[in-house]
Amino acid sequence: MQKAAAALLAQSDDDGALPTLYAAVAQVPGDSYAGPSGFLEGRGAPKLVGRSARAQDAEVARRLWEVSEKLTGVAFPWSSLRAA
Structure with a gap:
C-alpha cells in the first residue's frame, strides 16, 4: 500500500x-x-x-548563508545576502 x-x-x-x-x-x-x-x-x-513565506525570509537566508560559509570554510565576499 x-x-x-x-x-x-x-x-x-x-x-x-x-x-x-x-x-x-x-x-x-x-x-x-x-x-x-x-x-x-x-x-x-x-x-x-x-515558495512559502518562510522560504522567502531574507533574515533566515542570511543566517543560513553565514552558517554554510562557517561550516564549509568557503566565503563568498560578493554575496548579495551580506547586504541584507
Missing part, C-alpha cells in the same frame, strides 16, 4: 533531480524556485513554482 501511494504521489529519483538540473542550466531568473509542475508539486516536469 505504501509503495502504491508513493508511486501515485511522488516520482523517481531521476525525475526528482530534474528541477535541480533545470535550475542549473535554464535561464531561470534570480530569486526563483524550480519544482515539479504536477499535482501538489509532487511530480511532473520542472517549472518555476512558488
Whole structure:
C-alpha cells in the first residue's frame, strides 16, 4: 500500500533531480524556485513554482548563508545576502 501511494504521489529519483538540473542550466531568473509542475508539486516536469513565506525570509537566508560559509570554510565576499 505504501509503495502504491508513493508511486501515485511522488516520482523517481531521476525525475526528482530534474528541477535541480533545470535550475542549473535554464535561464531561470534570480530569486526563483524550480519544482515539479504536477499535482501538489509532487511530480511532473520542472517549472518555476512558488515558495512559502518562510522560504522567502531574507533574515533566515542570511543566517543560513553565514552558517554554510562557517561550516564549509568557503566565503563568498560578493554575496548579495551580506547586504541584507
